[in-house]
Amino acid sequence: MNTFLSAAQKSLQEQYLKFVNEVVAPHAADLDAGKACSKDMLTKLAQAGYLGITVPKELGGQGGDLLDAVLFVEALAGHSAGLAMALASHYSVVEAISRYGAELKTRYLPLLARGEMIGAQAFSEDKAGSDLSVCQTSFSGAGGDAKITGSKTWVVNADMPALFAVLAKDENGFKVFLVDSQNSSLSLSERKSTMGFRSARFFDVEFKGAKVSAEALGGDGLVIAAAALDLSKVLVAGAALGLMNVGIKLAAERANNREQFGAPIAKYQGVQWKLADFSTESAASQMLTYRAAWSHAGEPTEFRKYAAMAKSYASRSARLHSAEAVQIFGVMGISCDEPLERIYRDAKLTEVLEGTSEVQKVILKEQLGV
Ligand SMILES: Cc1cc2nc3c(=O)[nH]c(=O)nc-3n(C[C@H](O)[C@H](O)[C@H](O)COP(=O)(O)OP(=O)(O)OC[C@H]3O[C@@H](n4cnc5c(N)ncnc54)[C@H](O)[C@@H]3O)c2cc1C
Numbered sequence: 076m077n078t079f080l081s082a083a084q085k086s087l088q089e090q091y092l093k094f095v096n097e098v099v100a101p102h103a104a105d106l107d108a109g110k111a112c113s114k115d116m117l118t119k120l121a122q123a124g125y126l127g128i129t130v131p132k133e134l135g136g137q138g139g140d141l142l143d144a145v146l147f148v149e150a151l152a153g154h155s156a157g158l159a160m161a162l163a164s165h166y167s168v169v170e171a172i173s174r175y176g177a178e179l180k181t182r183y184l185p186l187l188a189r190g191e192m193i194g195a196q197a198f199s200e201d202k203a204g205s206d207l208s209v210c211q212t213s214f215s216g217a218g219g220d221a222k223i224t225g226s227k228t229w230v231v232n233a234d235m236p237a238l239f240a241v242l243a244k245d246e247n248g249f250k251v252f253l254v255d256s257q258n259s260s261l262s263l264s265e266r267k268s269t270m271g272f273r274s275a276r277f278f279d280v281e282f283k284g285a286k287v288s289a290e291a292l293g294g295d296g297l298v299i300a301a302a303a304l305d306l307s308k309v310l311v312a313g314a315a316l317g318l319m320n321v322g323i324k325l326a327a328e329r330a331n332n333r334e335q336f337g338a339p340i341a342k343y344q345g346v347q348w349k350l351a352d353f354s355t356e357s358a359a360s361q362m363l364t365y366r367a368a369w370s371h372a373g374e375p376t377e378f379r380k381y382a383a384m385a386k387s388y389a390s391r392s393a394r395l396h397s398a399e400a401v402q403i404f405g406v407m408g409i410s411c412d413e414p415l416e417r418i419y420r421d422a423k424l425t426e427v428l429e430g431t432s433e434v435q436k437v438i439l440k441e442q443l444g445v
Pocket of ligand 1: 160164195196197198199200203204205206227228229231232272277427428429430431432433434437
């Protein structure tokens, strides 16, 4: 495979960066501080067609592949990692429906592409984080008449006109159901004050005998949830790339402009090496992430492996090197008036969501057959 972007992908990347720089970047600090509304921003992304990047053209989307979505999330995340997370969740519901939704595809993918509904993963529970097999949310009744009861935690996009993909079980096993937030019995309770990804909002969602929108997606619910998470974890790796791109740029600028001991600190080898390591690790993360995204369609049997590698490698690099960028900034690195402390907080979160780094290693062990 070619790990470089094609001319068409480069042109898309430029289009994405232009959009993000004009529409999102000016509001980055306000989005992080909760002074600008992430819902409004998602509406703008929907109007520009970006909620439908991975939806086929015949269903109203852009017909792009996972690499296209990664490029968009990469462009976005350095300015709003929370929005990038909201998109990762949305695209993962698109993925679950595309792969397991049979005729539900024609019903829901056009709505998701237009942003009339926003996909929301409702997998995690208080006692079911890394191990979704202990999920307690249950369903009763058959087919499209099933009802869902239980509580999900940390659900992003739940306050939107959401289409929840809900993992639930009965005595025969697990299924994933679609639940329309506007047409079901549920209540939301917001989780406030997170360390990072503050431009996203997180909710605990209680389903109270909520009616499902249709028959369950076809297949074992745990397998469907794993497939959705495999896709969204590559997008989180893309978000880590975006955070690193902005972190390196800021750190290099600061190193050139800040003088101590009579010279710009960029003249000192101790600073140069930090920047050199950062750019190397960022490039390595990018190649691995693009490789994972490409394998989604290009080499599906390898996708799960590369997704786990990309997520754990890129998120670790982002966390380690954004910390070094803060170090280069000195005391200004910890100032909340500078964007770098936001990058650092957001980078840490990429190691936790959509499967922790440790869980990616468990997946890799399984993929290696040990
Ligand atoms: C910003 C953010 C957004 C989120 N959005 C959503 C969402 O929209 N929908 C949703 O359903 N969930 C969401 N989540 C929840 C997320 O998926 C879980 O946080 C994640 O799966 C980890 O579960 P946990 O936090 O309960 O950690 P735990 O599973 O309790 O793990 C705790 C620690 O134990 C380690 N550990 C666990 N098992 C093993 C093992 N086998 N080997 C080694 N170490 C192990 C973990 O790596 C971790 O360090 C979100 C989380 C975050 C942070």
